Amino acid sequence: MFSVRKTALAAALIGATAGAAFADGHANPAVKARQQVMSLYAFHLGTLGAMAQGKMDYDAEMATKAASNLAALTSLDQSMMWPAGTDSGSMEGTRAKAEIWSNFPDVGAKGKALADASMAMKEAAGGGLESLQAAMGPLGGACGACHKAYREPES
Amino acid sequence: MKWLTALLILLFAGAGVGWLLTSPERVSPDQLAGITPDLKLGEQVFYAGGCASCHAAPGAEGDDKLILAGGHSFPSQFGTFIAPNISSDKNAGIGGWSDEDLANAMLHGTSPEGQHYYPAFPYTSYAQMNVEDIVSLNAFLKTLPAVATPAPAHEVGFPFNIRRALGGWKLLFARSGWVVTGDLTPEQERGRYLVEGPGHCGECHTPRNGLGGLDLGKWLTGGPNPSGKGKIPALTPDQLDWSQGDIAEYLKSGFTPEYDSAGGEMVDVIANTSKLSDADRAAIAAYLKLPQLAAGDASD
Numbered sequence: 001m002f003s004v005r006k007t008a009l010a011a012a013l014i015g016a017t018a019g020a021a022f023a024d025g026h027a028n029p030a031v032k033a034r035q036q037v038m039s040l041y042a043f044h045l046g047t048l049g050a051m052a053q054g055k056m057d058y059d060a061e062m063a064t065k066a067a068s069n070l071a072a073l074t075s076l077d078q079s080m081m082w083p084a085g086t087d088s089g090s091m092e093g094t095r096a097k098a099e100i101w102s103n104f105p106d107v108g109a110k111g112k113a114l115a116d117a118s119m120a121m122k123e124a125a126g127g128g129l130e131s132l133q134a135a136m137g138p139l140g141g142a143c144g145a146c147h148k149a150y151r152e153p154e155s
Numbered sequence: 156m157k158w159l160t161a162l163l164i165l166l167f168a169g170a171g172v173g174w175l176l177t178s179p180e181r182v183s184p185d186q187l188a189g190i191t192p193d194l195k196l197g198e199q200v201f202y203a204g205g206c207a208s209c210h211a212a213p214g215a216e217g218d219d220k221l222i223l224a225g226g227h228s229f230p231s232q233f234g235t236f237i238a239p240n241i242s243s244d245k246n247a248g249i250g251g252w253s254d255e256d257l258a259n260a261m262l263h264g265t266s267p268e269g270q271h272y273y274p275a276f277p278y279t280s281y282a283q284m285n286v287e288d289i290v291s292l293n294a295f296l297k298t299l300p301a302v303a304t305p306a307p308a309h310e311v312g313f314p315f316n317i318r319r320a321l322g323g324w325k326l327l328f329a330r331s332g333w334v335v336t337g338d339l340t341p342e343q344e345r346g347r348y349l350v351e352g353p354g355h356c357g358e359c360h361t362p363r364n365g366l367g368g369l370d371l372g373k374w375l376t377g378g379p380n381p382s383g384k385g386k387i388p389a390l391t392p393d394q395l396d397w398s399q400g401d402i403a404e405y406l407k408s409g410f411t412p413e414y415d416s417a418g419g420e421m422v423d424v425i426a427n428t429s430k431l432s433d434a435d436r437a438a439i440a441a442y443l444k445l446p447q448l449a450a451g452d453a454s455d
Contacts, residue, residue: 042414049414053404137429140408143416144425145216151418153385 025086025093034081035094037073044070045139048125052136058129067118067125074118078111088152095152107150114142177322179265182258182286190254190290197295200288202430204281204353206296208423209238220426221299223248225306229275231381233367234311236275244301257293258286264325271321273309274367279330280355288353328368335374335447342434346442349435359420360390375448385419393449402440403433 025031047066050056085091087098100107117138124135201207207215210223225240242248249257252267259265264278272278314320334351350356361369362378377389389395397405401412406428409417417425428436442448 045410045414049404049408049410052408053400055400136408136410140410140416140425141429144409144418144422147416147418148420148422153380153382153419154388155385 025091028086028091028093030081030083031086031091031094031096034078037076037078037081040073041070041143044073048121048132048139049136051129052133058132060126060128063125063132064122067122071115071118071122074111074115095154097150097152100150103149107146110142110146110149113145114139117142173323176326177319179269179271179322180259180263180325181265181269182255182262184255186286187254187258187290190287192254192291192294194291194295194298196288197291197293199431199435200284200292200353201295202427203349203435204292205355205424205427206241206292208420208427210241222302223296223299224302224304231275231367233273233315234309236273236309236311237307240302240304240306241296242302243297243299244303247303247305248301250297250301252293254290254293257296258289261289262286264321271318271325273311273318273321274324274328277355277358279328279369280352280358282330283333283348283352285348324366324368327366330371334371335442335445337447339445340441342438342441343445345435346438346440349431349439350442354439356390359387375443380419390443391448392444392446395443399437399440399444402443403436406431406436406439407433 044066047056048063048070051058051063082096082100084101086094087096087101088094089098117135121132121135121139124131207220207223209227209229210225211220211227212222212224213227215222223240223242225238225242227238229236229238240248243250245251252260256267259267260272260276261278261281261284263282264272264274264276266272333347334357335347339347357369357375360375360377361371362373362376364370375390377387377394380387395402397412405411405417406425408429409422409425411417428439
C-alpha cells in the first residue's frame with residue numbers, strides 16, 4: 001500500500017515538474033500581452049481592410065482614427081513582452097520561434113518597418129480610398145516579413 | 156544454350172525499351188515558330204510562376220529578388236536540392252538559352268544537354284503552360300541582372316543521383332491535361348491555368364506518395380510540411396471557407412479575413428501574387444471555390 005502511494009506521489013511530482021518546465025504560454029502574462037497587442041493590430045486593420053475592399057463605405061475620419069491607433073500600437077516598446085524562455089520550444093501556446101532571441105537586432109528592424117508602414121498608413125488613410133488602398137500592401141508586407149522569419153507554422 | 160540466348164535478347168530488348176522510355180522529351184521547334192515575345196507578359200509570367208521564390212539568393216528582399224543567383228537549398232528524403240543560378244549570365248546562368256531550351260526545361264524537365272531535371276523544379280506543373288508565356292518569360296529573364304557565380308551542385312546520393320532513372324519517374328508522374336475538368340467559366344479556366352500551371356500551388360498543397368509524386372486524388376487537400384513542423388493547409392472549398400474576395404485579398408496583401416497575416420513560405424508566394432492583376436487574383440480565387448475541388452473529387 002505504502003509503496004503504491006509513494007509511486008503515485010513520485011509520479012505526481014514528476015508530472016508537476018514537467019508541467020512547470022513546459023509551461024502554458026496562455027498563462028504567461030508577457031505572452032498574453034503580446035498576443036493581445038496582435039489582436040489590437042488585427043482589430044484596427046480590420047476597419048482599414050474592410051474599407052479597402054469595399055466591404056464598408058470609405059469614411060476618412062474613421063479610417064484616420066483606426067490608422068492612428070495602429071500607428072500608436074506599433075510604436076509601443078514591446079521589449080518587456082518578449083522575455084527569454086517564452087519561445088515555442090520552451091512552452092505551449094506560442095508560435096514565437098527561438099530565432100527571435102538570437103536575432104534581436106533584425107527583429108527590431110522588422111518591428112521598425114511595421115511602425116513605419118503604419119505611420120505611412122496614418123498619413124494616407126484620410127486622403128481618399130485609393131490612398132488608403134495603396135498603403136495596405138506595405139502593411140501586409142511588414143506583418144509577413146516577421147511572420148515568415150519568426151513564427152512557427154500552424155500545427 | 157538457345158534459351159540463354161533468347162533470355163539475353165529479351166533482357167537487352169527490355170533494357171532498350173526502358174532506355175527509350177526514359178529518354179528525355181523535347182518540344183518540336185515548330186511549336187515555337189512565329190511567337191513574338193512580350194516583356195510585360197513575361198514579367199507577369201515571372202510572378203505567376205514564382206521563379207524568384209526559389210532562384211533568388213536565400214533571404215533576398217525587394218529588388219534583390221530579381222537577382223536569380225540560386226543557392227536556396229531544399230532538403231528532402233532523396234537528398235538536398237540546390238536551386239541553380241538562372242540569371243542572365245551566359246555561363247553560370249541561363250542567359251544563353253534559346254526559347255526552345257527554356258520550353259524543354261519547363262514543359263518537359265529536360266536540360267539543353269538532354270538530361271532530366273529533378274522534379275524539385277516543378278515542371279510537372281509548368282508542363283501545363285502555354286508556349287507563348289514561356290517565350291515571353293525567356294525574354295523577361297534576359298533583362299534581369301547577370302550573376303557570374305554558379306550555384307552549388309545538388310547534394311543527392313545513390314541511387315537518386317542516376318538522372319536517367321528520372322525518366323521512369325516522369326513516366327509515372329508527368330501530368331497530361333488538367334486535374335480539374337468539366338464546364339468552367341472563362342474566369343475559372345484562367346484560374347485553373349494559373350493554379351495548376353505556372354502557380355504550381357499543388358506542389359506544396361497536395362500530398363505526395365512515397366516516390367515523391369503528387370497524389371492527384373487528394374488534389375489541394377494539404378499535407379505535412381516538409382520542414383517537419385506544422386502542416387500545409389488544404390485549399391479545397393470544403394476546408395477553406397473564405398469567400399472569393401477573401402482569397403483574392405489574401406493573395407494581394409497577405410491578410411487573412413481575421414487580419415492575421417501570411418507566414419512561412421506563403422510570404423514569398425504573396426510577394427509574387429501581389430504583383431499579379433486583380434483579375435488574375437480573382438480568377439485564382441474563382442478556381443479555388445469550384446465545388447468539384449471539395450472532398451478530393453477533382454480527378455475522376
